[in-house]
Amino acid sequence: MQTKAEILLDNLCFGEAPRWRNGVLWFSDMQDFCVRTVDLNGKSEVKFRTPCEPSGLGWLPDGRLLVVSMMDQKVLREEKGKLVEHADLSAHTHSEINDMITLPNGRSYVGNFGYDIRSGEPLKPTVLSRVEADGSAAIAADNLLFPNGMVSYGNTLVVAETRGPRLTAFDMAEDGTLHNRRVWAQLDNKTMPDGIALDQEGGIWVCSPRGDEAFRVLEGGRVTRRIKLSGYAIACALGGADGRDLLLCSTKVLDVAECRSKRLAYIEHVRVDVPGAAV
Numbered sequence: 001m002q003t004k005a006e007i008l009l010d011n012l013c014f015g016e017a018p019r020w021r022n023g024v025l026w027f028s029d030m031q032d033f034c035v036r037t038v039d040l041n042g043k044s045e046v047k048f049r050t051p052c053e054p055s056g057l058g059w060l061p062d063g064r065l066l067v068v069s070m071m072d073q074k075v076l077r078e079e080k081g082k083l084v085e086h087a088d089l090s091a092h093t094h095s096e097i098n099d100m101i102t103l104p105n106g107r108s109y110v111g112n113f114g115y116d117i118r119s120g121e122p123l124k125p126t127v128l129s130r131v132e133a134d135g136s137a138a139i140a141a142d143n144l145l146f147p148n149g150m151v152s153y154g155n156t157l158v159v160a161e162t163r164g165p166r167l168t169a170f171d172m173a174e175d176g177t178l179h180n181r182r183v184w185a186q187l188d189n190k191t192m193p194d195g196i197a198l199d200q201e202g203g204i205w206v207c208s209p210r211g212d213e214a215f216r217v218l219e220g221g222r223v224t225r226r227i228k229l230s231g232y233a234i235a236c237a238l239g240g241a242d243g244r245d246l247l248l249c250s251t252k253v254l255d256v257a258e259c260r261s262k263r264l265a266y267i268e269h270v271r272v273d274v275p276g277a278a279v
Helices: 256-262
Strands: 001-005 008-010 015-021 024-029 034-038 042-050 054-059 065-069 075-079 084-089 095-104 110-111 126-131 138-142 148-155 157-161 166-172 178-186 195-200 204-205 212-216 223-228 232-239 246-251 266-270
Touching: 015 054, 015 110, 015 246, 015 266, 024 054, 024 232, 034 054, 054 110, 065 084, 065 095, 065 195, 075 095, 075 246, 095 148, 110 148, 110 157, 126 148, 138 157, 138 178, 148 195, 157 195, 195 232, 204 246, 212 232, 223 232
Parallel strands: 001 223, 015 232, 054 095
Antiparallel strands: 008 266, 015 024, 024 034, 034 042, 054 065, 065 075, 075 084, 095 110, 110 126, 126 138, 148 157, 157 166, 166 178, 195 204, 204 212, 212 223, 232 246, 246 266
């Protein structure tokens, strides 16, 4: 079954890293250098301006926001209404850092491109970084092909390898180290998994900027549903009062200059059958 999503919010530059929290969707508008919220009525607000393109979002146990700052390879932290440096990941990679997951204990895992897309550098494997709640950082895993969106359940972390193309799982030890690497779902070569979202039945919604649809996949690779979007599919989150609102970032253009000038990116919305997993 394929369903068409509806546009909830338009006039964005490039939406990324949607997160449902406290009745609204938080997301980064990367090419507008800001973090925004939108409710299910389409009311939107800029929460923070950022010095570089923002991407992954998370929260520390006390509610302070964390924001990935892509080009300067830092994770920023909210302090008294401002964003300050939380962790510097420049020792881990020379490329842009990207999406992030933050666990309830404040530990984050942060991906990166692994190569300079803008200069035409060839694809190469890279690392996944681990950032503790106090800002200390270490390499959590290596030999990943563009680690991007992530979800977790129990002691399992699932990472979207955009250039894999696959979803890769790890077991997380109590100290945050990763073990027992395995393929959770191998995807077809036309897919570039970007942002992902987990539901209560263990299905993962996947967005791929190679197409205009999001799809739900089970462990092992079986696709159970597809959602048609108005543009390229970038990232998604499950939220709403009952967890059954699938909210998606999409864009008509991928070129950075066009993103900033044309503002053809959207937040889209569709109802789904299975609620999102509790965070």
